[in-house]
Amino acid sequence: MRPMSVRHIAITIAILALIAVPYAVDQPYYVNIASQILLYAVFALGLNVLVGYGGLVSLGHAGLSGAAAYAVAYLLAAGHGHIVAIAGGLAAGLVVTAGFAALALRATGISFIMITLALGEIIWGLAYRWISITNGDNGISVSSRPAPFGLPLDSANAFYDATLFVFLLSIATCAIFVRSPFGAALTGTRDQPRRMNALGFHVWMIRFWAFMFSGLLSSVSGVLFIYYYQFISPPALALTSSAEVLLMVISGGAGTLLGPVVGASLVVIIKLVVSAYVSRWNFMLGAIFVAIVVFMPEGLVPGTVRLARSALRKTERRNLLARVTVNGQKS
């Protein structure tokens, strides 16, 4: 019972700290950075379902969130309300995800990566060339944010609160998913697909539904994206966008709940905050990734846990040794 309550206290403190962020930083610029971190964290959580728990690395996920974002923008531009636009955005994201999954899940490993990459490029190409829908290079602007329950999200603080709510919902969903029988089945197909098949699991179908869940979270992040920036254009769907989210997942720690969140914070902060002071911020980002790969190849979150554990063990051993020596002198 005790470790459970310690965990509950830690989670409560973390949530309270996240709620307090706008009051602590007190500047719209920094509140907006916090919103960006959270919306990318939702995206990274979505990709992590596939990469971390499914063992399937995708380089096309920007196409999924992008499809959702474009659908919202298109529906709003066509004069629909926010509810229709959001529902349509999520539906569009899921339809594209189903297409991705149906095609990409014919393979695993490198082939899977290449197929998702190609599919992502197709979506990017559509955004770029299907001008009657996407407005091509000029992109689509969104003039207003929604006002759920009569609360307008126009201010930085209000948008942060809404994003935080969606983020908490997403991470809670992921936490429940990971502990569920289906989550266990998914990690099973990652580690031992052949055995899973022999045990009676439908490996393809498990991967398909995991892909759909991953696509749903990516689409949610796409909806947050379009309302945050109130603008979308093809670069948001480009390969670099997919790669960036993948780097968030891998640097933070794939297959952990907090890893993608830490990774999203790292990338967004370096991109926005460090780039204000260092003009070669891309170089810095690269150097940090190299350092992570060298010192914590499993990612920041599991790597820190590992280092903390070995440090703890070392002090324990030292204490034990000290006690033994003292006893030795006494006798």
Add this chain to the structure above:
Amino acid sequence: MTALAVTGLNKAFGGLNVTRNVNLAIEPGERRLIIGPNGAGKTTLFNLITGELAPDGGAVLLFDRDITRVPSRNRAHLGMARTYQIITLFPRDTILRNAMLALLGLSPLRWNPWLALHRQQGLLNQARAALGRVGLEQMAERPLAETSYGEKRRVEIAMALAQKPRVLLLDEPFAGLSIDERRDVRELLKAIPRDVTVVMIEHDMDTALDLADRITLLHFGEVIVEGIRSEVVADPRTREVYLGE
């Protein structure tokens, strides 16, 4: 009625015929030992029976039902379980969770994305019982990566038994075990009730001889000799295959 029957089974990898017109008829409750030197096609035969490989010709029948076209995942649901010669377990999980996965494979719960798996008392009890049958109950919470090779072999068997199969296929269950471990595994296999039909592959003839009712000798993908223990041991063709006389 036969528990497991194979008729006219053929399989070739390119120009190499690894299974040539193999016929088997295994009675319910029988202990069948399939022996043969390296490369005889024993594991390929298992993969054809479980459906991990598709045969080029012939049929596989489970309790007189033709399952040649049934996907391999569904054969587990029809009562077929197997172990692997090369340990094929989930190294990141505990022993208990390995056993839970075996049970989950046949449970409708496996599609459930919101219940907490570690609170499924029914599955937990069954998994512990399955581990108890192979003497691993005390170390159920241990990560699989921290267990010995012999313990992993027993986990393999526990997972197959957990599924309560009607036909159990064991691919070299003694491979790589010490003399003591072999004795333990032999006792364990002897304790399997007779309502389970057991088909066992063994490379080394002497190890599993006393477990078998009937023995099939496979050589270059063909059935060379088949019969009860004494017949096969006495047959000159067996000596030829094993001793090269």
